[in-house]
Amino acid sequence: MHLLGRRRQTLVAISGVAVGVGFFLAVSSLMVGSQRDFVDTLVNAAPHIIISDEIRSPPTQPGLRTFAGAVALHGLKVRNEARGIRGWQQIVTAAQQTPGAIVAPSLTGAVTLRLSGREQPLSLVGVDPALEAKISTIEQNLRVGHLHDLDTTQGGVIVGEDLARRLGLGMGDVVTATSAGGGSRTLRVVGLFKRGRGQLGGSSGYVLLREAQSALGRPFIINTIGVKLPDPYAAERVAARLERRFGYKAQSWQERSADFLSLLLTRNVIMYSVVSAILLVASFGIYTAVSTSVADKRRDIAILRSMGLSEGDLQLVFVLEGLALAVVGILLGWGLGQGLMAILGSLRFPIAGDTQHLPLDRSPLQYAIAAGASLLAGIVAAWLPARKAARVDPVDILRGAA
Amino acid sequence: MTPLLEAEHLGRELAGDPPVPLVVDASLTIGPGTFATIVGPSGCGKSSLLYLLGLLDRPTAGALRLSGSEVSDLDGDTRARIRLRYFGFIFQFHFLLPEFSARENVMLPIRRLGALSLSEARDRADQLLGAMGLADKVTKTPDRLSGGERQRVAIARALANDPALVLGDEPTGNLDSGNSARVVEILQMLAHEQKRAVICVTHDPRIAAASDLRIEMLDGRVTGQTRPQPSL
Numbered sequence: 001m002h003l004l005g006r007r008r009q010t011l012v013a014i015s016g017v018a019v020g021v022g023f024f025l026a027v028s029s030l031m032v033g034s035q036r037d038f039v040d041t042l043v044n045a046a047p048h049i050i051i052s053d054e055i056r057s058p059p060t061q062p063g064l065r066t067f068a069g070a071v072a073l074h075g076l077k078v079r080n081e082a083r084g085i086r087g088w089q090q091i092v093t094a095a096q097q098t099p100g101a102i103v104a105p106s107l108t109g110a111v112t113l114r115l116s117g118r119e120q121p122l123s124l125v126g127v128d129p130a131l132e133a134k135i136s137t138i139e140q141n142l143r144v145g146h147l148h149d150l151d152t153t154q155g156g157v158i159v160g161e162d163l164a165r166r167l168g169l170g171m172g173d174v175v176t177a178t179s180a181g182g183g184s185r186t187l188r189v190v191g192l193f194k195r196g197r198g199q200l201g202g203s204s205g206y207v208l209l210r211e212a213q214s215a216l217g218r219p220f221i222i223n224t225i226g227v228k229l230p231d232p233y234a235a236e237r238v239a240a241r242l243e244r245r246f247g248y249k250a251q252s253w254q255e256r257s258a259d260f261l262s263l264l265l266t267r268n269v270i271m272y273s274v275v276s277a278i279l280l281v282a283s284f285g286i287y288t289a290v291s292t293s294v295a296d297k298r299r300d301i302a303i304l305r306s307m308g309l310s311e312g313d314l315q316l317v318f319v320l321e322g323l324a325l326a327v328v329g330i331l332l333g334w335g336l337g338q339g340l341m342a343i344l345g346s347l348r349f350p351i352a353g354d355t356q357h358l359p360l361d362r363s364p365l366q367y368a369i370a371a372g373a374s375l376l377a378g379i380v381a382a383w384l385p386a387r388k389a390a391r392v393d394p395v396d397i398l399r400g401a402a
Numbered sequence: 403m404t405p406l407l408e409a410e411h412l413g414r415e416l417a418g419d420p421p422v423p424l425v426v427d428a429s430l431t432i433g434p435g436t437f438a439t440i441v442g443p444s445g446c447g448k449s450s451l452l453y454l455l456g457l458l459d460r461p462t463a464g465a466l467r468l469s470g471s472e473v474s475d476l477d478g479d480t481r482a483r484i485r486l487r488y489f490g491f492i493f494q495f496h497f498l499l500p501e502f503s504a505r506e507n508v509m510l511p512i513r514r515l516g517a518l519s520l521s522e523a524r525d526r527a528d529q530l531l532g533a534m535g536l537a538d539k540v541t542k543t544p545d546r547l548s549g550g551e552r553q554r555v556a557i558a559r560a561l562a563n564d565p566a567l568v569l570g571d572e573p574t575g576n577l578d579s580g581n582s583a584r585v586v587e588i589l590q591m592l593a594h595e596q597k598r599a600v601i602c603v604t605h606d607p608r609i610a611a612a613s614d615l616r617i618e619m620l621d622g623r624v625t626g627q628t629r630p631q632p633s634l
Binding site (some may be wrong): 011130299300302303304305306307308309310312313393394398399 | 441449453456458465479482483484485487489491493495499510511514515526539559571
């Protein structure tokens with residue numbers, strides 16, 4: 001109903017909202033995008049649940065089980081059994097009962113790689129390539145070769161490219177692996193990991209499961225079971241259940257990355273405080289514009305009131321005016337945000353030999369949140385002066401004007 | 403028969419120490435078809451009385467009845483609704499909304515009352531403006547109209563919802579004599595032909611002379627009510 005009386009104030013108010021919305025979009029899309037990227041990496045780089053042959057608390061001593069009043073012995077030395085998960089087939093079966101779950105048993109053990117006098121410790125991981133490809137991102141992180149090459153090459157091994165460089169290894173080269181037990185195997189490099197990919201690290205070597213079992217001298221033994229679930233967020237629950245049932249330590253990805261997750265939470269709190277402040281400041285522009293408009297329109301307010309428009313009608317008029325400013329600002333802000341995102345998205349960062357883009361989340365949710373928050377702030381900012389305007393006694397104004 | 407508008411010992415004070423009296427003990431009745439004027443020196447409370455009669459202001463004493471119902475103690479929204487439906491105001495300054503055309507200014511109260519559709523409201527606005535001799539100016543904004551034309555648009559707006567009462571606060575105060583005479587004619591026509599009650603505050607002796615009832619005020623009091631002989 002009211003047109004926009006003062007050009008400059010209107011412009012300031014609209015551009016304030018536009019800038020607020022634009023930067024909100026840019027910042028939050030970057031934050032949400034990077035968070036998603038981060039969590040994806042956390043969640044999918046390794047199995048959602050890793051069951052290892054460790055136990056969190058020592059088993060009850062036989063004496064305590066038998067005699068109620070027995071005192072636990074300290075410094076007890078348990079006979080070193082061949083470590084591994086006992087009855088791992090049962091655990092695999094149990095884990096597979098979750099619909100859609102993929103379960104991959106593996107054996108990890110330490111070996112030493114020797115090549116022309118140089119020695120390098122290696123954590124040998126024996127896997128089933130078909131299963132492993134489904135539960136982790138190893139395949140995507142290979143610089144050269146494929147996981148299934150392990151199946152086709154006798155004694156094939158995949159190592160990190162850094163490690164390979166240290167030992168002067170190339171594709172197809174042969175290296176000797178010696179285990180602590182003294183056994184030694186000849187391995188042939190069939191693939192290289194990209195460097196700097198977290199848990200794969202520079203010191204892991206992937207081989208076939210039975211290759212690892214024989215190299216480590218532990219036939220038929222499994223000491224790690226990886227589980228990938230269709231819903232990553234069920235990992236904590238499923239892990240707890242498996243651990244309760246079998247006693248072996250079952251770590252969910254949440255547990256493994258608790259510190260990262262709390263970091264993300266802090267990051268989100270910071271981000272939302274900052275962008276809310278931007279939107280809040282933007283709404284000051286609307287407040288000023290509507291206040292000025294109210295001051296300019298005092299006579300109009302009086303005449304409209306005398307004509308029989310109620311306080312509510314007039315409040316609505318000015319709130320709508322503020323809302324119009326907010327809506328125009330939001331639309332411009334969406335455009336600005338898209339522009340900023342396009343700029344951010346076009347940036348290229350060479351990291352670890354790879355060209356990477358900033359991870360951006362361009363979901364409509366971001367736009368909706370930015371618009372919703374600005375509308376809310378705009379309505380409140382317009383409503384405050386509108387309420388004041390509506391309460392003005394028309395008689396006071398008419399007396400002054402006449 | 404119940405009078406259209408009846409004020410009984412109406413009073414209005416501004417709060418203060420001591421309180422400032424604006425209107426003291428005003429009693430009067432006005433029926434349909436009456437053209438009344440309120441006259442008196444500046445600051446005697448003419449406008450204050452008019453605002454009380456027009457439900458713009460609340461009395462601090464006395465009673466005000468519209469068609470027999472007490473209206474002085476109603477809440478703000480109800481009073482706004484009554485103003486919208488039963489009252490039309492004309493001020494010294496036209497107070498038209500500058501962003502809107504003459505037609506839109508007149509349509510505003512019609513649309514707010516909501517009894518007519520958009521096209522009906524437009525027709526009614528055009529008809530009212532036509533009656534004011536402004537048929538060819540309906541799409542003009544106030545800044546493109548002369549002072550007299552603006553005041554006639556304001557009168558058309560006051561008549562938008564066919565009010566029973568038309569209240570004027572110095573409606574000719576800002577007009578030259580030609581335009582003043584025309585407004586006076588219109589006001590007379592509203593009272594005598596359309597049987598509305600017209601109450602005008604004025605300094606202009608010609609309006610007072612043209613009215614049916616002259617309410618004289620001094621220091622907030624109604625000092626006399628006279629009925630001048632119609633000078634035809």
